Amino acid sequence: MFNFNGGSGISGISTAALSGYAGYMLLSAGNIWISIGFLTLTAVSACLVVCTLCRYVINYHRNSYLLLD
């Protein structure tokens, strides 16, 4: 489940876990620029996940006729 990004060990979920941890740390200490940086990275990562899922769904429908053979 966690190795979706191109088959490499580093995946959206590894990043999500790290970002979640960073968010937890930022609840008690931080800096506005670091907070904005983290939010941007988390948003980029989430966008990549959503885009990948969109492409999967589209390609699945385009290729589904092959599964009927």
Added chain:
Amino acid sequence: MAINFKNFILPTRATKSFFDVEKTSVCAIIPTYKPGELTVTLVEDLIRWNPRLAVYVVDDCTPRDEKDPFQIFEKIARVSSRITLLRTPANALKAGALNYALKYIFEGKKEYMPDVILTLDDDVVVSPTTVQNLVAELMSDNNLGAVCSQCAVLNKDKNLLTRLQGLEYLGFNATRLADEGFYGGPLVMHGMLTAFRARALFGAGGFAEKHLIEDYEITARLKTRGWRVKAAINAYAWTKVPERFSVLWRQRTRWSYGGITVIAKAKRAAPVLQDLLGHGVFFSTVLMIDLLIVLTLFGGGAAHPQLARWIIGLSLLQVAVWYLFQLWLMRFYKEKDRYDWVLRASMVPEFVYSNILTLVVVGSYLFFIFTMLTRTVTQKNGLVPQGLVTRCRKLFLLVGYTDGWGTRVS
């Protein structure tokens, strides 16, 4: 590189081309070293289910004193007259053995020019339709340079590690489908079973020898030359995966460090874009966390709870979406049983597995940086004591990192 954001969501649609399946000539190359019974089964199946397929089995210089492998070669030779047995003059590893067969085909028999060349590992199991589905997909679009099979795990019931790899391979297949039509296609046309358009493979100059992962390397090179690649969702093949952690670790350090060398040598970003994005976001996050830790240690800055809550919320949303998708993917896992369901649903084993693999990638980057630095040091003699470099290299070797190996067949 001009970034086409539309392509991130909407994959490029293939333009279908006409081809005559009866006139398509196909050959298969199986490099092998000390083959076992699985290789005989593979050759028998290929010959039985594909009446016009020519098969080249390349012995990568198996030692003459090994008795069993040569009995296997005798068995293979007896299967059909469509089989050609070749032997490399010296052990050349997988890419070298493949190139040896390519040279034999194209230089030795000029009157015969296959349209499609299949490359297979020698321990692969195929179904009756695997080859014809691969070839049909490849030839249906003139822009495709290679099409790989779906990969599944033959020995997934062996232990927890093989089950986790079975689930991981399911994810690999899904990734390849998601990447179809995205900047040239999936990252890697795997060495397990891929059909190459002969013209594309020869135009690219064959496989890179003495490379850690020749499959990623050739895929990147094909894409750089303008070819697209994809996976055929109806062409299944099964392979044996490592059953022990030490073997898996070594396999993954090779894949991971080899992948980084491909990224480093890529002339354009597009052929390795998925890795650039994944690794880029990951390391940026790690760097930011380091900054945050430093800041916390020195007691600087005020908290911004609202922003922090957004970050946590987005992260949890991402995990939730991914989790649901992975549960849905299980419908395509034909070999699954209740243990696989437990593994997937409980999340924890895959989380641990994934983070171990993440460590492998982090280690690969450290080794890559070390290798780059030591090369510079060697060029500017004496900047760093050689003893220190040797000790570091030994330490990397101890944990599985070296640049002195290639893909050993079998």
